[in-house]
Amino acid sequence: GAPPVRTFADRSKIYMSDLESSLHYILRVEVGKFKVLEGERLRALKNFVSVLAKYYPGQPLGRNFLHSMDVWVPWQQRKSIPYSSLEAALNNRREGAVLPKKLTWVGCQGSEPHFRGFPCSLWILFHSLTVQAAQHNEYLQQKGGKYPQEILQAIRGYVKFFFGCRDCANHFEQMAAASMDQVKSMDEAILWFWNRHNRVNARLAGTASEDPRFPKIQWPPRDLCNPCHNEVEGAPVWNLGAILAFLKSHFSARNMVFNHMG
Ligand code: FAD
Numbered sequence: 001g002a003p004p005v006r007t008f009a010d011r012s013k014i015y016m017s018d019l020e021s022s023l024h025y026i027l028r029v030e031v032g033k034f035k036v037l038e039g040e041r042l043r044a045l046k047n048f049v050s051v052l053a054k055y056y057p058g059q060p061l062g063r064n065f066l067h068s069m070d071v072w073v074p075w076q077q078r079k080s081i082p083y084s085s086l087e088a089a090l091n092n093r094r095e096g097a098v099l100p101k102k103l104t105w106v107g108c109q110g111s112e113p114h115f116r117g118f119p120c121s122l123w124i125l126f127h128s129l130t131v132q133a134a135q136h137n138e139y140l141q142q143k144g145g146k147y148p149q150e151i152l153q154a155i156r157g158y159v160k161f162f163f164g165c166r167d168c169a170n171h172f173e174q175m176a177a178a179s180m181d182q183v184k185s186m187d188e189a190i191l192w193f194w195n196r197h198n199r200v201n202a203r204l205a206g207t208a209s210e211d212p213r214f215p216k217i218q219w220p221p222r223d224l225c226n227p228c229h230n231e232v233e234g235a236p237v238w239n240l241g242a243i244l245a246f247l248k249s250h251f252s253a254r255n256m257v258f259n260h261m262g
Contacts (some may be wrong), residue, residue: 016258021118048158057128057252148184174200225243
């Protein structure tokens with residue numbers, strides 16, 4: 001037959017396939033590297049699952065699944081949980097079917113298998129969680145409080161205790177230790193992740209982890225958000241108000257593509 005037409009994802013969209021594949025990879029691969037979950041690592045897992053259950057931007061089925069995991073994990077009163085019993089719980093959830101059997105990268109598809117994929121989807125998950133949490137907050141008319149720290153520290157704990165790229169985790173922990181505690185609102189949390197992600201992009205530009213088809217840039221580029229780019233006396237500066245509005249729209253549920261036949 002005819003060779004398959006190679007299609008490229010639309011960079012202005014978020015693909016649910018990437019987010020679902022990130023959940024699969026987190027729960028089945030990264031968490032599964034630990035035969036027994038206990039102590040600080042178990043606490044980090046509980047906190048992260050609880051944030052996922054609250055803010056994961058999925059369809060109801062996916063969210064029900066995360067809710068039931070969120071009930072299951074703390075319900076295990078034991079000081080330690082063998083991964084095998086977590087895995088059994090994953091497999092037994094009726095909704096477990098929402099965890100895809102294989103990984104399908106769409107927006108995170110690299111030009112070679114060793115590029116992009118999971119780390120890309122993890123960034124997208126983190127940005128999406130902070131944006132969903134901000135919108136949830138607005139909805140509930142709740143300001144400040146422990147909200148930004150709940151989600152920021154849960155993400156920090158996941159990276160510290162589970163992210164398989166240990167170099168990445170160490171770099172991220174340095175940034176978190178330097179300033180994460182000072183973040184006071186969900187809007188600041190959204191901007192914190194955007195700014196730190198750009199720092200990572202700057203550090204990695206031109207290195208071996210850069211997919212030549214997806215150069216590391218200071219993001220978003222003009223074609224995604226022109227008003228985000230300002231100039232003061234000829235020097236480029238970001239328009240933070242425009243950035244925040246853009247991030248809230250880019251990582252919103254409305255910008256997510258649900259049924260991509262990847
Ligand atoms: P990614 O940087 O993964 O970005 C994914 C998508 O997010 C982009 O395609 C774009 O649509 C969007 N995006 C880009 N920039 C921003 C931004 N500023 N704000 C919001 N959205 C944005 N790799 C290393 O080699 N060394 C490290 O130390 C390292 N640290 C990491 C730390 C963390 C927490 C994570 C999640 C990953 C880290 N990585 C590190 C991996 C690296 O950052 C990339 O994820 C990987 O190289 C794949 O790059 P990518 O081209 O898919 O784009």
